[in-house]
Every structure is written in structure tokens, then in C-alpha cells.
Amino acid sequence: VFAGLLLTRQLCFVHGDLNEVDVPYEELISRLRRSDRSAFNDIYRLFYRALCSYASLMVSEETAEDVVHDIFLKLWESRESLSPEAEGGNIRAYLFRSTYNACISLIRKRLSRLNHESFLVRQVEEDCRYWDWDRNETVRKIYGREIKSILEDAISDLPEKCREVFLMSYSDGMPDKEIAQKLGLSLSTVQNHIHNALVRLRARLKSAEL
Numbered sequence: 001v002f003a004g005l006l007l008t009r010q011l012c013f014v015h016g017d018l019n020e021v022d023v024p025y026e027e028l029i030s031r032l033r034r035s036d037r038s039a040f041n042d043i044y045r046l047f048y049r050a051l052c053s054y055a056s057l058m059v060s061e062e063t064a065e066d067v068v069h070d071i072f073l074k075l076w077e078s079r080e081s082l083s084p085e086a087e088g089g090n091i092r093a094y095l096f097r098s099t100y101n102a103c104i105s106l107i108r109k110r111l112s113r114l115n116h117e118s119f120l121v122r123q124v125e126e127d128c129r130y131w132d133w134d135r136n137e138t139v140r141k142i143y144g145r146e147i148k149s150i151l152e153d154a155i156s157d158l159p160e161k162c163r164e165v166f167l168m169s170y171s172d173g174m175p176d177k178e179i180a181q182k183l184g185l186s187l188s189t190v191q192n193h194i195h196n197a198l199v200r201l202r203a204r205l206k207s208a209e210l
Contacts, residue, residue: 025091032079040079043091044072050143051099057131058103067102071095096133096143154204158197165190166197 031039048068055064075082075095082094131139155163165183168174169190174182180190 029082029091032075033082035079040072040076043075043095047092047095048072051095054096054131054139054143055099055103058100059106063106064103067099067106071098071102074098092143093133096139100131100133150204151201154201155197158200162193162197165193169194 028039028043032043051068051071052061052064055067058064059067075098133139155166158166165179165185168179168182169176176187176190176194179185180187183190
């Protein structure tokens with residue numbers, strides 16, 4: 001189950017926008033504090049989809065995007081006075097913790113406007129605390145660099161045609177029928193390639209004890 005959760009969440013962005021830039025986080029933060037727009041763009045590209053995926057564990061996908069946009073807006077606005085945590089290079093934890101807190105705050109406001117009883121508000125907050133970046137090691141693993149690296153290596157090791165079909169499906173979001181038509185394959189062959197790829201990736205995660 002854990003491997004399946006890891007795989008589902010990581011595939012949302014492992015071959016999308018979350019491509020590591022060859023620059024230490026500390027350097028990106030240093031440049032950001034000097035109002036370097038390219039550094040901000042790199043941080044945005046690195047974490048946007050991952051943060052949206054994380055926020056959608058607590059709120060709707062549409063709301064998650066709004067929350068993350070606000071997080072990056074505040075990051076830019078406060079770039080000259082970032083917290084010691086972010087300045088120390090731990091920008092990943094800083095952004096995920098900010099996203100979690102923003103989601104909890106939004107949930108509180110919405111429930112308050114609906115005049116829900118305080119015990120219900122507390123129950124919803126307690127449910128969301130399961131996804132707390134600080135409390136849940138599973139969450140940190142799902143969105144960590146280690147898992148991303150493992151999946152990238154596993155995808156690279158797939159047989160050529162299997163990898164091509166899999167990336168067309170998961171990275172490009174193409175329907176199975178469209179992939180079959182484009183590659184001149186039967187629909188069942190495409191589906192078998194995708195199934196085999198998922199089996200291999202889950203096995204790789206399991207062997208890594210993650």
C-alpha cells in the first residue's frame with residue numbers, strides 16, 4: 001500500500017516540472033534574497049507541482065492550486081526577510097510546512113463561516129494533521145529527493161518500448177487509445193506495457209524499503 005501511495009504521488013511530477021536544477025538550494029535562496037527572478041522561477045519549477053499534489057491531500061485540487069500560488073507570492077514578497085529555515089537551504093521543508101499551515105488555516109476559516117460546532121472543527125483539523133510535514137515521515141518520503149531518484153532510475157531501466165509507452169501515458173497524459181494509434185500498437189499491448197511498468201516501479205520502491 002505504501003509503495004502504491006508513493007508511486008501515485010511521485011508520478012504526478014517526477015517526469016514533469018520537478019527536474020532538479022544543478023544548483024544547491026542555498027545558492028538559490030541567496031540569489032532569491034537579492035531579488036533574482038530566475039532563482040525564484042527555478043524554485044517555482046522545482047516545487048510547484050509537488051506542493052499542489054501535497055495540498056490536494058487536504059483540500060480540492062482547484063483550491064490546492066490557489067493555496068500554492070499564494071505560497072509562492074508570499075515567498076517572493078518576503079524574499080529579503082526569509083526565515084532562518086529557508087536561509088539554511090531547507091527550502092523544501094519551508095515550502096511544504098507553509099503549504100500545510102495555509103491549508104489548515106483555510107479549512108478553519110471555511111468551517112468557521114459555516115458555523116460548525118467546535119468539536120467538528122477540531123476533528124477535521126486532527127484528520128488533516130495526519131499529513132503534517134513535521135509529524136509524518138511517510139509524507140516526507142513521498143515528496144523527498146530520494147524517492148524521485150529511485151523512480152527516475154527505475155523508469156530509465158524499463159525496456160525501450162515499455163518506457164516510451166509509460167511516459168506517453170504518465171508524463172504526457174495521453175489516453176491509451178491515442179498511444180496505440182500513434183505507435184501502431186494494439187490497445188492491449190499498450191495496456192500491458194503500462195501494467196508491466198507499474199509492476200516494475202512498485203517492485204523497485206518495495207526493494208528500497210520505502
